[in-house]
Amino acid sequence: MRLQRIVNVADARAAARRSLPAVVFDYIDGAADDEITMGQNTRAFGELSFRPRMAASTPSPDLSTTVLGTPVAMPVLLAPCGFVRAMHPDAGPGAARAAASRGTVSVLSTVAGSPVSEVARAAPGRVWFQLYSAGGRPAAEALMAQASAAGVSVLVVTLDTPALGNRERDIRHGVAAPLRIDARNAVHLGPQVLSRPGWVLRMARDGLFILGTRNASREVPAGTDVRAGPGPAESHEPVTPGGVARPAGHRPHAGRIPTMTASPFSWDDVSWMREQWTGHLVVKGLLSGDDARRALGCGSDAVIVSNHGGRQLDGAPATLKVLPEVAAAVEESGSGAEVYLDSGVRRGTDVAKALALGARAVLIGRPYLWGLAVGGQAGVERVLDIFQAELSRTMVLLGCAAVGELDRDWVQSSL
Numbered sequence: 001m002r003l004q005r006i007v008n009v010a011d012a013r014a015a016a017r018r019s020l021p022a023v024v025f026d027y028i029d030g031a032a033d034d035e036i037t038m039g040q041n042t043r044a045f046g047e048l049s050f051r052p053r054m055a056a057s058t059p060s061p062d063l064s065t066t067v068l069g070t071p072v073a074m075p076v077l078l079a080p081c082g083f084v085r086a087m088h089p090d091a092g093p094g095a096a097r098a099a100a101s102r103g104t105v106s107v108l109s110t111v112a113g114s115p116v117s118e119v120a121r122a123a124p125g126r127v128w129f130q131l132y133s134a135g136g137r138p139a140a141e142a143l144m145a146q147a148s149a150a151g152v153s154v155l156v157v158t159l160d161t162p163a164l165g166n167r168e169r170d171i172r173h174g175v176a177a178p179l180r181i182d183a184r185n186a187v188h189l190g191p192q193v194l195s196r197p198g199w200v201l202r203m204a205r206d207g208l209f210i211l212g213t214r215n216a217s218r219e220v221p222a223g224t225d226v227r228a229g230p231g232p233a234e235s236h237e238p239v240t241p242g243g244v245a246r247p248a249g250h251r252p253h254a255g256r257i258p259t260m261t262a263s264p265f266s267w268d269d270v271s272w273m274r275e276q277w278t279g280h281l282v283v284k285g286l287l288s289g290d291d292a293r294r295a296l297g298c299g300s301d302a303v304i305v306s307n308h309g310g311r312q313l314d315g316a317p318a319t320l321k322v323l324p325e326v327a328a329a330v331e332e333s334g335s336g337a338e339v340y341l342d343s344g345v346r347r348g349t350d351v352a353k354a355l356a357l358g359a360r361a362v363l364i365g366r367p368y369l370w371g372l373a374v375g376g377q378a379g380v381e382r383v384l385d386i387f388q389a390e391l392s393r394t395m396v397l398l399g400c401a402a403v404g405e406l407d408r409d410w411v412q413s414s415l
Helices: 009-019 022-029 036-046 091-101 116-122 136-149 168-173 186-194 197-206 267-276 289-297 319-333 348-356 366-398
Strands: 065-067 070-072 076-078 106-108 127-131 154-158 280-286 302-305 338-342 361-364
Touching (some): 009 022, 009 366, 022 168, 022 366, 036 348, 076 106, 076 366, 091 106, 091 116, 091 366, 116 127, 116 136, 127 136, 136 267, 267 280, 267 289, 280 289, 289 302, 289 319, 302 319, 319 338, 319 348, 361 366
Parallel strands (some): 076 361, 154 280, 280 302, 302 338, 338 361
Antiparallel strands (some): 065 070
């Protein structure tokens, strides 16, 4: 597909749906339970209106800002996403290069499928590392050491995943997180996989999902390359992100609680990581002012208002609706900490609304994954270009000269 035909994020989603096997597309596109929170995330932006100012437009608005001291060309970052190698072989490095080429930052997930050293080399100074509670403090310490050795200066600690959300689209496909396509489910998934020969060819060249091979039978241990040797403790059993071996022939069902780790992060762990980590520390997954204050009390330099894109607790509030509460708590603290938002951002207008309600920047997940699935690095760049163009046009139409000027006066006070 010609990337120029993608004129908005919805087009990228449609193109990804045509390019990916249904099981992979639904892994990106789906959310928990009835997917209520996912829908509310996007609807919340539509419920907020602008207050434009006439005869005040600037032909070239300034979209630049800084995030934890790093200059970015626009306040749009790439969020950490798990198993992005299922979308495209160049996933982690390609997304990082795309972000750097557009003057912004990408955040690598613990379970992205590419080692942090490889991704950090692809975009020096433009990669942050996101940490799950996979294996408790020993594993966290090892992963922090890897990230630091790779030159990463910002650690993003995710707190909203003590257990994986109930993602029923995956269950219906007969797969469990983390996503795996192998000889065990080949018969069931074969027709939909083989209906996407372009995807199969890319994956086969990468050696990632070759049905029936030893590599295909493994799941990705935290922070390791999916093409590497056996997982933690040289185990030949599949492992979860928490390092817990699953029995052969494991099949998901709705009654089982898929545990991310036996020891989810506590606030004491966040304080401990603050002591261990010499760079900036960001806490992700907060939905209240109280938790923002706790994060700041543990030494966090920034917080991310996030409900995991609706993939964890269905019924959690839309992030835009709790952003003002979190931003107020951070401002009242006098800490100088920064506030970011993810979940539901689909347009440049959404970016402007989030900034008006107190975010310094937003992170996008599904939109860049859709671009990645369609065109690799170039597809991610296309999505970022769309956000840049939409945000710039929004600023002109608002009559606002710079993103740093956006505040509550630019939107209706309905939230």
